[in-house]
Structure formats: structure tokens, C-alpha cells
Amino acid sequence: xxxxxxxxxxxxxxxxxxxxxxxxxxxxxxxxxxxxxxxxxxxxxxxxxxxxxxxxxxxxxxxxxxxxxxxxxxxxxxxxxxxxxxxxxxxxxxxxxxxxxxxxxxxxxxxxxxxxxxxxxxxxxxxxxxxxxxxxxxxxxxxxxxxxxxxxxxxxxxxxxxxxxxxxxxxxxxxxxxxxxxxxxxxxxxxxxxxxxxxxxxxxxxxxxxxxxxxxxxxxxxxxxxxxxxxxxxxxxxxxxxxxxxxxxxxxxxxxxxxxxxxxxxxxxxxxxxxxxxxxxxxxxxxxxxxxxxxxxxxxxxxxxxxxxxxxxxxxxxxx
Numbered sequence: 358x359x360x361x362x363x364x365x366x367x368x369x370x371x372x373x374x375x376x377x378x379x380x381x382x383x384x385x386x387x388x389x390x391x392x393x394x395x396x397x398x399x400x401x402x403x404x405x406x407x408x409x410x411x412x413x414x415x416x417x418x419x420x421x422x423x424x425x426x427x428x429x430x431x432x433x434x435x436x437x438x439x440x441x442x443x444x445x446x447x448x449x450x451x452x453x454x455x456x457x458x459x460x461x462x463x464x465x466x467x468x469x470x471x472x473x474x475x476x477x478x479x480x481x482x483x484x485x486x487x488x489x490x491x492x493x494x495x496x497x498x499x500x501x502x503x504x505x506x507x508x509x510x511x512x513x514x515x516x517x518x519x520x521x522x523x524x525x526x527x528x529x530x531x532x533x534x535x536x537x538x539x540x541x542x543x544x545x546x547x548x549x550x551x552x553x554x555x556x557x558x559x560x561x562x563x564x565x566x567x568x569x570x571x572x573x574x575x576x577x578x579x580x581x582x583x584x585x586x587x588x589x590x591x592x593x594x595x596x597x598x599x600x601x602x603x604x605x606x607x608x609x610x611x612x613x614x615x616x617x618x619x620x621x622x623x624x625x626x627x628x629x630x631x632x633x634x635x636x637x638x639x640x641x642x643x644x645x646x647x648x649x650x651x652x653x654x655x656x657x658x659x660x661x662x663x664x665x666x667x668x669x670x671x672x673x674x675x676x677x
Contacts, residue, residue, distance in 0.1 A: 392418040403445035412447050413440035433459035434471035465490035487554035487568045498563040500556050500644050504654035505535040508618045513657030513676035515645055519634040526634050529625045530645055532657055537620035539592030543651040545573050545583045552648050553624050559640035566635045569626045571597040571607040622647055637672040
């Protein structure tokens with residue numbers, strides 16, 4: 358009787374316990390699969406366990422199509438990497454091909470090219486006469502410092518006459534100033550030319566109104582453009598006569614050596630070479646400099662103080 362009662366209780370307990378069933382049903386296995394756990398489960402093409410964007414395995418654990426950018430180019434000398442549609446990893450970082458054009462953010466260089474992932478300097482920008490190059494802006498007007506000056510007010514004179522047709526215009530500048538030795542003339546027969554620069558300094562920054570150059574050496578017609586005279590074996594004067602050979606260039610230039618008050622300059626541009634002249638009246642002051650390409654220079658400032666005439670088509674003024 359006692360044995361029968363125990364058996365009955367056991368049967369009741371077995372009936373009440375839940376059945377444990379083992380299964381290999383794929384659907385049951387998928388319930389535990391999780392995209393982003395780093396394990397490629399059935400139904401996933403990839404799983405890189407990386408919550409950050411990028412790479413070649415997307416958030417749905419599918420491979421990105423071939424050609425998808427997985428790493429952008431950092432600059433012109435870095436190449437963008439793309440997925441191949443097969444693997445889930447982004448290719449190693451690689452530079453752009455050598456000789457790829459780039460910009461070193463220096464306005465004074467041009468033609469920069471990539472070399473081994475770095476932007477190499479190009480060639481230096483050559484600014485026109487009367488200008489210099491600044492890295493952030495490029496070529497700008499650049500009056501020189503420490504030029505020889507006139508010895509007294511009124512000892513330099515500027516005349517400008519301009520016609521809309523460009524015919525018959527002229528610019529003439531004369532200067533009497535500080536001591537100028539023969540060494541200051543350089544070697545105009547071979548290497549050292551001169552440029553007459555007229556700057557408008559009425560604003561916050563100077564502006565080049567006009568430039569006219571007498572290049573070194575050369576022949577003008579049947580004669581040399583330059584003549585250098587001597588006195589006691591030392592250069593006494595450099596004389597340039599170009600005639601009409603160069604539009605916009607100096608027609609004539611004479612630089613005479615001497616002590617203070619005896620050193621003199623006379624420069625002129627005439628005829629069709631004056632077609633690029635700005636048309637008076639001018640905003641003042643104007644700064645006129647004769648600049649040698651061997652770093653010598655002479656100057657005068659022409660402000661309202663010395664103006665004789667500043668009207669339509671004509672300017673005449675003496676220096677401060």
C-alpha cells in the first residue's frame with residue numbers, strides 16, 4: 358500500500374514537469390544570432406563588431422558594394438580607399454599617385470605636385486616689376502624701403518599726360534637728390550635694369566598705377582640701348598635710349614652720379630608706350646620710385662602740397 362502511494366505521487370510529478378525538447382531547427386538558432394557581435398552567423402555576409410560608420414560591412418551585416426568609399430582622402434596627396442565588394446575590411450591607407458597636382462597653400466608657388474604622399478614645392482611665382490609676393494595673398498604692390506630721397510622739397514617733378522587714344526601721351530619724372538656713387542649704377546650693359554614705379558598711396562595699401570622698364574643690355578636700332586660714361590675711371594652716368602621699340606617701356610633714362618644735390622635722374626615714357634597710363638586726376642599722394650634689379654632705388658613723394666595741376670588728362674606736381 359505504501360509503495361503504491363509513492364508510485365502514484367511520482368507519476369503526478371512527472372506529468373506536471375515541462376518536457377525538454379532538443380531541436381536543430383535553423384529558425385530556432387536564428388533567435389540567438391545578433392548582427393554586430395563579431396560572429397558571422399547564418400544569413401550574414403559579414404560582422405565586424407564595429408559600431409562606428411566606415412569599413413566595408415554595413416550596419417545590416419551586409420558587404421558594401423565594390424567602389425564604396427570606406428576612407429576619404431585627407432588631402433590632395435592622400436588617396437581615397439574603396440571597398441572591393443568581397444572583404445569586409447577597408448584597404449590600407451595609401452598616398453595619391455606621384456605627380457598629382459596639389460596646393461601647398463602658398464600663393465607664391467605654383468605647379469606643386471605630390472611626391473610620396475607629400476605636396477612638394479613648385480616653382481616660385483614671378484611678380485611684375487614694382488610688386489612682391491606674399492604667401493597669403495600673392496603679388497602685391499611693394500614700394501621699397503630706404504631709397505635715396507630728394508635733398509629738398511620740390512626737387513623732383515612728375516608730369517603725366519594721357520589721351521584715351523593712347524597717342525601723344527607722356528610721363529616724365531626728374532629727380533635731384535642724395536649722393537649716388539658709380540656702384541649704384543650696377544652693370545646696365547649686361548645684368549642690371551631699372552623700372553620706374555608709380556604708386557597710388559591714397560588708400561590703406563599701395564596700388565601700382567604705372568610701371569615702365571629699361572631692361573639691361575640689348576640694342577635699340579643700330580646702337581646699344583645703354584651707354585655708361587666715366588669720369589676719372591669711375592662710372593659717371595648711365596644713359597638709356599630705347600625709342601619706340603617697347604610699348605610701355607621707358608623711352609629714355611639718365612642716371613647721373615654725384616654728391617647730395619648733384620645726383621640726378623631724368624626718366625620719360627612717350628608715344629604709344631603711354632597707352633596704359635592711368636588717366637588724371639589722381640588720388641594723392643603718389644610715390645615714384647626708380648628701382649634697380651640690383652636693389653638700388655631712388656624716390657620722391659608727390660602729395661597735394663606740390664600739385665600744380667591735377668585735372669582731366671593731365672597732372673603736374675613737385676615733390677614734398
